[in-house]
Every structure is written in C-alpha cells, then in structure tokens.
Amino acid sequence: MPTMQSGAMETEILSPDHDPIHVIDLIRKKRDGQALDAPELKFLVDGAASGAIPLEQLAAWLMAAWLRGLSVDETRALTLAMRDSGERFSPLRLGKKAVDKHSSGGVGDKTSILVAPLAAACGCVVPMISGRALGHTGGTLDKLEAIPGYRTELSLSEFEAVLARCGASIIGQTPELAPADRVLYALRDRTGTVENPGLICASILSKKLAAGLDGLVLDVKTGSGAFLRTYEDSAYLAALMVSTAEAAGTRAVALLTDMDQPLGCAAGNWIELVESVELLRGARPAERPETNFDLRELALILAGWMVHLGGQALTPEAGYTRAEQALMDGSALRIFFEMIEAQGGDASVFDERARFHKPGATQVVEAWRSGYIAEMDTTAVGWAVQRLGAGREKADEPVDPHAGIRFHARRGCCVEAGRPLATLYATTAAKLAEPVALLRRAIHFSEAPPHAGALVSRIFARQTAEEYLRKRMGAGQ
Amino acid sequence: MPTMQSGAMETEILSPDHDPIHVIDLIRKKRDGQALDAPELKFLVDGAASGAIPLEQLAAWLMAAWLRGLSVDETRALTLAMRDSGERFSPLRLGKKAVDKHSSGGVGDKTSILVAPLAAACGCVVPMISGRALGHTGGTLDKLEAIPGYRTELSLSEFEAVLARCGASIIGQTPELAPADRVLYALRDRTGTVENPGLICASILSKKLAAGLDGLVLDVKTGSGAFLRTYEDSAYLAALMVSTAEAAGTRAVALLTDMDQPLGCAAGNWIELVESVELLRGARPAERPETNFDLRELALILAGWMVHLGGQALTPEAGYTRAEQALMDGSALRIFFEMIEAQGGDASVFDERARFHKPGATQVVEAWRSGYIAEMDTTAVGWAVQRLGAGREKADEPVDPHAGIRFHARRGCCVEAGRPLATLYATTAAKLAEPVALLRRAIHFSEAPPHAGALVSRIFARQTAEEYLRKRMGAGQ
Numbered sequence: 001m002p003t004m005q006s007g008a009m010e011t012e013i014l015s016p017d018h019d020p021i022h023v024i025d026l027i028r029k030k031r032d033g034q035a036l037d038a039p040e041l042k043f044l045v046d047g048a049a050s051g052a053i054p055l056e057q058l059a060a061w062l063m064a065a066w067l068r069g070l071s072v073d074e075t076r077a078l079t080l081a082m083r084d085s086g087e088r089f090s091p092l093r094l095g096k097k098a099v100d101k102h103s104s105g106g107v108g109d110k111t112s113i114l115v116a117p118l119a120a121a122c123g124c125v126v127p128m129i130s131g132r133a134l135g136h137t138g139g140t141l142d143k144l145e146a147i148p149g150y151r152t153e154l155s156l157s158e159f160e161a162v163l164a165r166c167g168a169s170i171i172g173q174t175p176e177l178a179p180a181d182r183v184l185y186a187l188r189d190r191t192g193t194v195e196n197p198g199l200i201c202a203s204i205l206s207k208k209l210a211a212g213l214d215g216l217v218l219d220v221k222t223g224s225g226a227f228l229r230t231y232e233d234s235a236y237l238a239a240l241m242v243s244t245a246e247a248a249g250t251r252a253v254a255l256l257t258d259m260d261q262p263l264g265c266a267a268g269n270w271i272e273l274v275e276s277v278e279l280l281r282g283a284r285p286a287e288r289p290e291t292n293f294d295l296r297e298l299a300l301i302l303a304g305w306m307v308h309l310g311g312q313a314l315t316p317e318a319g320y321t322r323a324e325q326a327l328m329d330g331s332a333l334r335i336f337f338e339m340i341e342a343q344g345g346d347a348s349v350f351d352e353r354a355r356f357h358k359p360g361a362t363q364v365v366e367a368w369r370s371g372y373i374a375e376m377d378t379t380a381v382g383w384a385v386q387r388l389g390a391g392r393e394k395a396d397e398p399v400d401p402h403a404g405i406r407f408h409a410r411r412g413c414c415v416e417a418g419r420p421l422a423t424l425y426a427t428t429a430a431k432l433a434e435p436v437a438l439l440r441r442a443i444h445f446s447e448a449p450p451h452a453g454a455l456v457s458r459i460f461a462r463q464t465a466e467e468y469l470r471k472r473m474g475a476g477q
Numbered sequence: 478m479p480t481m482q483s484g485a486m487e488t489e490i491l492s493p494d495h496d497p498i499h500v501i502d503l504i505r506k507k508r509d510g511q512a513l514d515a516p517e518l519k520f521l522v523d524g525a526a527s528g529a530i531p532l533e534q535l536a537a538w539l540m541a542a543w544l545r546g547l548s549v550d551e552t553r554a555l556t557l558a559m560r561d562s563g564e565r566f567s568p569l570r571l572g573k574k575a576v577d578k579h580s581s582g583g584v585g586d587k588t589s590i591l592v593a594p595l596a597a598a599c600g601c602v603v604p605m606i607s608g609r610a611l612g613h614t615g616g617t618l619d620k621l622e623a624i625p626g627y628r629t630e631l632s633l634s635e636f637e638a639v640l641a642r643c644g645a646s647i648i649g650q651t652p653e654l655a656p657a658d659r660v661l662y663a664l665r666d667r668t669g670t671v672e673n674p675g676l677i678c679a680s681i682l683s684k685k686l687a688a689g690l691d692g693l694v695l696d697v698k699t700g701s702g703a704f705l706r707t708y709e710d711s712a713y714l715a716a717l718m719v720s721t722a723e724a725a726g727t728r729a730v731a732l733l734t735d736m737d738q739p740l741g742c743a744a745g746n747w748i749e750l751v752e753s754v755e756l757l758r759g760a761r762p763a764e765r766p767e768t769n770f771d772l773r774e775l776a777l778i779l780a781g782w783m784v785h786l787g788g789q790a791l792t793p794e795a796g797y798t799r800a801e802q803a804l805m806d807g808s809a810l811r812i813f814f815e816m817i818e819a820q821g822g823d824a825s826v827f828d829e830r831a832r833f834h835k836p837g838a839t840q841v842v843e844a845w846r847s848g849y850i851a852e853m854d855t856t857a858v859g860w861a862v863q864r865l866g867a868g869r870e871k872a873d874e875p876v877d878p879h880a881g882i883r884f885h886a887r888r889g890c891c892v893e894a895g896r897p898l899a900t901l902y903a904t905t906a907a908k909l910a911e912p913v914a915l916l917r918r919a920i921h922f923s924e925a926p927p928h929a930g931a932l933v934s935r936i937f938a939r940q941t942a943e944e945y946l947r948k949r950m951g952a953g954q
Binding site: 024027028031054055056057058059060062063064066067068187190191192193 | 501504505508531532533534535536537539540541543544545664667668669670
C-alpha cells in the first residue's frame with residue numbers, strides 16, 4: 001500500500017507566524033520515521049501532563065512511535081521529559097543511598113516485598129513506588145492491600161517519614177511524581193500502544209528517576225509468562241533501560257530472569273504475602289521445599305545488587321551474602337513489619353494467617369497422568385489467577401485478596417497421577433471452572449526431565465548495555 | 478527498532494465474556510498489519526458517528542491505517558460503512574440521472590461552477606455537495622459565498638427543490654449525509670492522517686455515494702500544485718476511487734489532470750466567479766485569450782464525461798460537444814443564474830462586477846527578466862493566494878472574497894522584462910509582501926520554451942482501474 005508524504009512546504013510557510021512547535025508537525029515527523037528532538041518531546045510530554053494537547057493528538061503520536069520506533073536518544077529525552085513533568089522526590093536528606101528494584105511483571109513475583117526490607121536491613125533506603133495487577137500479571141500494591149489497614153496512598157512527606165523510620169516504604173504512584181506518565185500510560189492502554197520498548201522504558205524510568213534513586217535494579221522477565229514475547233525483545237528493553245538510567249545519572253543493572261513458570265509456590269494476593277513472610281522468617285515450605293527455592297534465590301540476587309549499587313557491598317556477591325544474613329537473622333522481617341505498621345497496617349494478621357484466609361471456593365487440581373512437568377504456559381497460568389478474582393482485566397477493577405493458586409509441584413518435578421498439582425482459591429465457586437480449564441491446558445507432561453533454564457540468564461550493566469545497543473544499531477535497528 | 482507483539486492469548490481469553498468486537502482489538506489488528514473486515518470497519522465508523530468510540534482510539538486506528546495502509550477491500554468496506562452512517566439522498570424521483578464531479582483540489586480550479594450548470598443544461602441532474610478552501614487549495618463554497626445572499630447550507634428538501642427547479646444545486650456538507658466523515662475528517666486533519674489513499678477515497682466517496690449518484694467524474698490533480706506528491710500516488714488514488722465507486726454501483730471515471738500551474742487566469746473567490754461567468758457567457762479574456770484555454774477545455778471534458786455517464790451522450794466526446802453547445806447558447810449560464818437565485822443569491826452582482834470587486838490592496842508583479850515562463854510551483858502559488866486572505870490555514874477561519882491573484886501570463890508564455898505577470902489583491906496592504914515574495918520564488922524563467930504537459934494525462938474507467946490495482950498489488954502493494 002503506498003503512503004503519501006505531506007509536503008514540507010506547508011510547515012515551512014506556516015512556521016514563521018506561529019509558535020516554534022506545532023503538535024501536528026511532531027506527529028507527522030514521527031509518522032514519517034524521523035526522530036523528535038528533546039525540546040519537541042518535552043513539548044508533547046508537558047502538553048500531556050497539563051492537558052493542553054488533546055488525547056487524540058497524543059494517541060496519533062503514540063501509534064506513530066509504536067510503529068516507527070523510538071531511537072535510543074529519543075527514549076532518553078522522553079524519559080527525562082516525563083521525569084521532569086512533575087515534582088522530584090529527594091531521598092538525599094535521609095543520609096543513605098536510595099535504591100529500588102523494578103520488575104517487568106510476572107506471575108507469583110513477590111520479590112518486591114522481599115527485597116525492600118532486605119536492602120533496607122543492609123543499610124540502604126528503599127523508596128519503592130509500585131504498581132497494581134493488570135492482565136495476567138500481579139501487582140505489589142494489591143498484595144500489600146490484603147493487609148488490613150495498609151495504606152498505599154501516602155503524601156510525599158508521609159513517604160519520607162516512613163523511609164526515615166523504617167528504611168523502606170512501598171506506596172502507589174503519586175499525583176506529584178511524573179504526572180505525564182499517568183496520562184500517557186492510561187492512553188497507551190486504550191490505544192494499543194503499550195508494548196513498545198522506548199515507551200515502556202520511559203514510563204518505568206520516569207517514575208523511578210523522579211523518586212531520586214542512586215541505584216536501580218531491573219528484573220526483566222523472559223519465557224512463557226513474560227510480558228515481552230521474545231528473548232531478544234526482553235534483552236533490548238533491559239539494555240535500553242540500563243543505558244537510559246545511567247545517562248540520567250542513576251546507577252542501573254538489569255537481570256534477565258526466568259518466567260517459564262510462576263515464581264515461588266503461590267500466586268494471589270494474600271497467599272503471596274504469606275509466602276513472603278514465611279521466607280523472611282527463614283522458613284521453607286514443609287511439603288516440597290524446592291517449590292520456592294527460585295523465589296528465595298532471585299530475591300537474594302536482586303537484593304544483593306541493590307546493596308551493591310547502594311554502596312553497602314563491594315560486589316553483588318557480597319551484597320547477596322549480606323542480604324542472606326538479613327534474612328536469616330530476622331532483621332528484614334522486622335523492617336517489613338515496622339513498615340506495615342508505619343503505613344497503618346496490622347501485621348498481627350500474619351500470626352493468624354490460616355484463619356484470615358477466607359477464599360469463597362476452593363478446588364484441588366490433581367495430576368491427570370504421571371510424568372515430569374515439562375512446560376507451564378505461565379501467561380495462561382496468570383490469566384487463571386486473574387480469572388479466579390485475584391487480578392484485573394481493566395484498571396480500577398477491584399481484586400479479591402483471597403483468590404489465587406497455590407502450587408504443589410513445579411517445572412521439572414516428577415509427579416504420579418492423582419497427586420495434587422495446585423489448589424485454586426476463587427471468589428465464588430462459579431469462578432473456578434474457567435481457571436481450572438486454563439491451568440490444565442497450561443501444564444504439559446513429559447517422560448523425560450525437561451531442560452532446566454537458568455534463573456538469571458543475562459546481566460546488563462552500563463558497559464554491556466551500551467555494547468548491546470551499539471551492536472543492535474549496527475545490525476540496522 | 479524492534480516492535481513487540483501483544484499476545485493473541487489475551488484477546489482470545491477476553492473475548493467470550495464480552496461483546497464480539499472490541500475497539501482495542503481492532504486497533505491492534507490494524508497496527509499489526511492485518512486487514513479489518515466489513516463488520517469491524519462498520520463498528521468503528523458507527524462508533525465515530527455516534528460518539529461511542531473516544532476520539533483517541535479512533536486516532537490510534539487512523540494512524541495505524543495510515544502507516545500500514547488499507548487494502549482495496551478495506552477501502553470498499555470503509556467507504557460503504559461511512560456512506561451508511563447517516564441518511565441517503567435519493568435523486569431518483571427527479572426523473573433524471575444524477576451525476577457529479579469531484580476534484581482532488583487545486584489552485585484556480587473553478588470547474589465545479591462550470592460543469593454543474595453545463596451537465597444540467599444537457600439533461601442531467603447535478604446534486605453537488607462541495608467543500609471549502611483549506612491550505613493551498615481553494616473551495617467551491619467560498620467562491621459561491623462571494624455572491625451576496627447565496628446560501629450553501631440547505632436542508633435536504635430545499636436541496637431537492639432547487640434540483641427539481643434548476644437541475645443543479647451546489648451546497649455544503651449536510652449533517653444528515655455521511656456524518657461519520659465529519660468526525661473522521663476533522664480528526665485526520667488534527668492527527669496527521671490526511672494523506673492516505675484509502676482514507677481519502679472513503680472520505681470523498683462516502684459523501685458522494687450518500688448523495689445517490691448514478692455517475693461520478695473524478696478529477697485527480699497531478700503536478701506541482703497537486704495534493705499528492707507523485708504521479709503514481711495520484712494514479713493509485715484515481716484507480717482506487719473508480720474501483721470503489723463502481724463496486725458500490727455508481728458508474729465512475731477518473732481523469733488525471735495537470736496542476737503544474739493554476740487553472741485559468743484567476744485564483745481567489747470573487748475573481749474566479751467572474752472568470753466562470755465570463756466563460757459561460759462565451760467570452761474569452763480580451764488580453765491574452767490563451768490564459769484560460771485550459772480551464773474551458775477541462776470544464777468541457779469533465780462535463781462531457783458527466784453527460785455521458787448520465788446517459789445523455791453515447792460517448793464522452795459526444796458529451797463534450799453537447800456541453801460546448803450549452804456553453805455557447807447560454808443555457809448553462811441561465812441555469813447557473815437560476816441556481817444562484819434559487820439559493821438566495823443576487824446574480825445581478827455580475828452586471829456590476831468591476832464595482833463589486835473591492836480588494837483592500839493591490840500590487841502588480843512584473844517580469845524581472847525576459848524569457849519563457851518555464852515552471853510555476855503551484856503549491857507555493859496556492860499558499861500565496863491563501864496568504865492574501867482568500868483561503869484558510871485551519872478549518873472555520875473566515876475568507877476574504879476579494880483577495881486573490883489574476884495571472885496575465887502562464888507557463889510557456891514568452892514575456893519581456895517589465896511586463897505584468899500577475900496582479901495580487903489582498904485584504905490589507907500588509908498582507909501583500911509575503912505572497913509577492915512567494916510568487917516570485919514560485920516562478921522560474923528559461924531561454925527555451927518549456928515542455929508542455931498534457932491537460933489530461935490518463936483516464937481510468939472501471940476496467941482500467943481494476944487492471945491497474947491488480948498490477949500494483951502484484952508488485953507487492
């Protein structure tokens with residue numbers, strides 16, 4: 001299909017009488033495959049934040065950017081413009097280095113709940129601004145809100161007070177920080193322009209950079225439950241985020257981690273919290289302790305990097321050791337409970353956790369044959385969790401804290417027919433059928449043990465990220 | 478830059494609980510390069526007309542369509558959905574075949590004013606719904622509104638009454654016919670999605686087909702003043718429109734015509750009207766009669782095709798002869814004056830035309846060297862006309878009926894230095910400088926006479942249009 005270029009004539013003639021920048025010219029420029037410069041991107045972002053640019057013009061630009069792509073320079077400029085669209089939080093006066101972790105979203109991924117107190121226990125401050133469940137992925141805020149009284153909406157001064165007291169605070173997006181992202185993210189969600197590396201990078205980093213971080217650890221998922229479809233897409237996003245954060249003066253590292261099955265042995269809001277607290281207590285599941293080995297390991301690796309970037313360990317390995325110590329000596333758990341109380345939550349709920357868990361309906365799915373669990377379509381598992389009531393399909397839908405799936409076996413396990421594979425908790429019995437069917441379709445058995453993938457398959461720091469981007473650009477990207 | 482595909486999973490799982498069609502799925506489908514089917518396009522078009530689909534989602538779809546292109550089938554389905562988004566006008570009861578002409582927009586193009594009464598004088602009925610000046614191109618409605626009292630906004634029953642009385646009526650777009658086009662056209666204008674052949678075709682034809690035409694003559698401009706940049710772009714649009722109109726049951730033909738210089742010897746609202754009336758009076762300019770030979774010729778060719786498609790002549794050549802007769806015997810002029818009066822206008826203004834023309838300021842541009850006029854950048858000439866006050870940069874701006882340019886020489890003329898090339902009429906003296914500069918930059922001289930292009934370079938009827946589209950598709954389009 002041919003496309004027709006609009007003449008440069010019009011723009012040249014129109015320009016003298018008008019403002020130096022016109023939205024329509026920026027849309028056309030991106031549409032025609034050119035890169036916008038920093039002032040042009042700032043104009044769009046400020047117009048998004050203030051409402052001066054109508055949503056339909058922003059939507060046209062977003063679709064053009066999605067299809068034409070954003071260059072590395074554009075991504076950097078967009079990120080900075082979005083970071084600067086509102087206030088900046090400054091953790092400087094807290095007297096410690098501020099570090100954070102971001103994950104690209106997974107199933108059963110409760111590492112935020114673990115790494116925030118772990119890194120704080122090792123002498124960092126962790127001002128963590130988290131998100132909610134959407135689609136097949138869970139959200140840290142929804143998990144924390146399963147704790148009666150826990151407030152995720154704090155003012156920036158309340159946030160600072162919790163950080164000063166506990167060293168860690170996990171809250172939701174604030175209206176003050178990166179307001180352009182709220183407008184653009186909601187718009188991308190409605191206009192089919194979510195899955196673009198430059199737009200994803202700018203959305204994530206603008207909020208993180210506005211929080212004034214010294215160091216940021218990025219956990220980019222790969223595999224059947226990852227948001228991005230291919231390994232190379234995940235690698236590109238990881239390298240792009242590291243390069244962009246470093247260019248903005250924040251130390252950053254990205255780990256490509258396995259999401260070929262849910263992380264740990266629970267996916268759901270309350271049951272993930274319980275799994276996290278057990279882990280911070282140093283306990284392991286009595287039945288099949290291997291079911292959350294991956295969760296413990298990943299949390300310690302991520303926390304180790306946070307501790308390293310926060311200047312509390314010379315290497316990430318030394319950071320791992322310090323974090324493991326904070327896990328074993330109970331100091332991280334203490335910080336977690338302090339944080340809960342500082343944010344209005346009732347941590348005593350974990351003492352009566354069995355009584356507190358009140359799912360509307362329960363069903364056990366048993367192995368329908370004997371063999372090795374070879375594959376789990378983790379995106380489908382995530383949708384099963386959502387359909388049970390634990391997640392949301394659209395923003396602003398309520399979630400059920402009690403719904404979810406507890407896994408009794410994981411990939412690579414050899415199970416006998418009739419053994420329980422998973423227990424499903426739903427809001428109502430009527431909500432069980434579809435998730436059960438989804439889960440049964442998602443799990444595949446084999447005669448031989450499957451290939452075990454690495455938990456962390458690749459790490460990008462500044463230099464390796466730059467090299468990767470250069471190589472990729474050289475290959476015509 | 479890599480783009481990342483959103484999984485089919487989500488859509489498949491989301492679908493069962495919901496309406497069969499989701500806007501977001503249609504946006505993604507187009508974004509990913511697939512063609513939408515007729516029910517999907519109807520859903521979008523109806524949502525645009527009713528306001529049920531937010532503008533930002535329509536904008537995202539439009540940009541995806543602009544960049545990915547619309548297939549011939551999509552263009553047909555989109556055109557029909559837009560045609561059916563409102564009422565249909567039925568000229569059937571007028572007892573004559575209804576024909577119309579549409580031009581892709583030019584500078585000095587007043588053929589609509591000529592062909593409507595010419596075809597009506599030859600026994601057709603011409604229900605012509607016209608547009609306004611925008612950018613470098615003029616608009617028939619603005620020209621007619623230079624006549625005191627002339628109403629371009631008629632109800633459909635008033636329109637029918639004028640047609641029954643005069644055989645021709647020229648009005649503006651009505652709220653009843655193809656309302657989706659009003660929404661989508663305004664949106665394309667703001668979102669950089671105007672210049673796409675499928676979208677242009679659907680916009681033009683939806684209105685024309687809703688007017689219940691038996692035959693439609695399409696005048697697609699080529700050359701330096703054309704809306705589309707290349708000859709092949711114009712050819713593709715021409716073939717696409719003929720094929721689409723024929724598939725919808727309206728006989729259609731498209732002529733690719735020369736816009737390498739303004740058509741006739743006047744560009745501006747009132748002065749174009751005067752040129753048209755002179756021509757319908759059978760008169761030619763006393764000074765340099767060749768200056769509007771092209772206008773007379775093109776009007777008769779177009780009218781000849783209209784008369785042929787309207788069943789009043791066996792061939793377009795016979796139609797030309799009939800139209801020329803209607804011009805020479807004054808019957809077309811009589812119809813034009815009747816139409817003016819039927820629509821509230823005062824045709825006596827043409828008797829005192831010199832007194833009526835009251836430009837705010839006048840300047841003659843003289844040849845700055847001797848030689849042949851080799852080239853005219855006709856888009857730049859059009860912008861000069863607009864800047865004098867005759868046109869508009871944005872929809873809804875007022876226009877000055879008295880502003881414009883009268884040309885004393887045309888491409889191919891040999892002129893001596895100091896001879897007047899053109900007279901510029903502006904709203905105010907301050908508005909003269911930029912258009913004068915534009916005009917001087919737009920005209921280029923040569924020592925030898927330039928190559929004279931054909932007035933009509935190509936004609937597409939149903940069969941030739943289909944062949945062209947097939948060949949183009951075969952070449953990977």
